[in-house]
Amino acid sequence: MKRKLLCCLIFVIIAFSFTTFADSGDTDTPHGLEGWIESKIGNLHTIWLFVIIAITLYLLGKGADILVEEAVTLSTQWGIPQTLIGATIVSLGTTTPEAAVSVLAAVQGDPDIALGNAVGSIICDTGLILGTAALIAPLPLNRKIVNRQGWIQLGAGVLLVIACLPFVSLERVFSDGGRLPRVMGFVFLGLLVAYMWQSIRWSRDSDSTMETDQSHDESANTVLVVVKLVIGIVLVIAASSVLIPAVKIVAERVNVPKSIIAATLVAFGTSLPEFVTAVTAARRGHGELAVGNVIGADILNVLFVAGASAAVTSGGLEAPMHFFRLLFPLMLFILVIFRVGIFVSGDQLKRPFGVILIGAYLLVTILSYKITGG
Secondary structure (H helix, E strand, O other): OHHHHHHHHHHHHHHHHHHHHHOOOOOOOOOHHHHHHHHHHHHHHHHHHHHHHHHHHHHHHHHHHHHHHHHHHHEEEEHHOOOHHHHHHHHHHHHHHHHHHHHHHOOOOOHHHHHHHHHHHHHHHHHHHHHHHHHOOEOOHHHHHHHHHHHHHHHHHHHHHHOOOOOHHHHHHHOOEEEEOOOHHHHHHHHHHHHHHHHHHHHHHHOOOOOOOOOOOHHHHHHHHHHHHHHHHHHHHHHHHHHHHHHHHHHHOOOOOHHHHHHHHHHHOOOHHHHHHOOOOOOHOHHHHHHHHHHHHHHHHHHHHHHHHOOOOOOEEEEHHHHHHHHHHHHHHHHHHHHHHHHOOEEEEEEEHHHHHHHHHHHHHHHHHHHHHH
């Protein structure tokens, strides 16, 4: 019964997010829902924009509180470790809208945005978000699950790079770049299904090893928890989608350079749901959920975001030369830093390692702008 409910919950999250975001885009709004929102609030007075920002910040925090609380409750009721809940349900909920927006961009003729979005989110999730969460509070580690999911996380990053290599002309990869073929998009989606199914099997195996303070609640209570969890996910996603355009418009009105906006606000915006969820989890003492959320989001950025985007594009996703010269090496660098940190850490990711992760993220960001001249 538990596995059936978990499958249903995963399906509901995917279906809801894709329906919401797919219906929000058109050919005149290349940024999907956020672009549409920006066009609607662009003429509002600045005072009203500040009101919108204040309301969405409140809703963002409230949604994150609900999401974390209900995810922990679900973990207790079903006897599933928080890390595994974070790596599946929570990460799927915070990543699915990003996948929908990337698919929309690919369909509308901007496939390079989809791949850049996936790679950039992995860098931001692993460096900035997990590092910030570790600074707030030491993050407990379920070493068995973190090692297992963590190797999948690193393997997904390596697989993405290999899949984009032009094997017929490897000597020109740093000048001509490569491409993620459409067929590999379908392969990634197949691996996504396998990953989710295997995670559900692992959740069953965890029953015998995880001690819980309460038995399973009645089905009605469980359904209520699931409904609240979905509400929390929706609040986080909806508030993020309104907050970023509002702040962007205010920044432009006070003459913040567009290059700065693009390098900070827009790039960070797609990872905001993961950020607020991880920070809230750490603040409320549920660090395992934060770790699982980031690991799961990285895996889904490859298998789900890049996979779905490539699958809907006849020519696949282009990976220009700067991906191989810069973005792919930096992505693998930060993933390796995280793996080394897990290896040397005991039962917690402590604050000093949070500083290292944030330092690695800042180094990656500085290098990217130095090399590209941005």
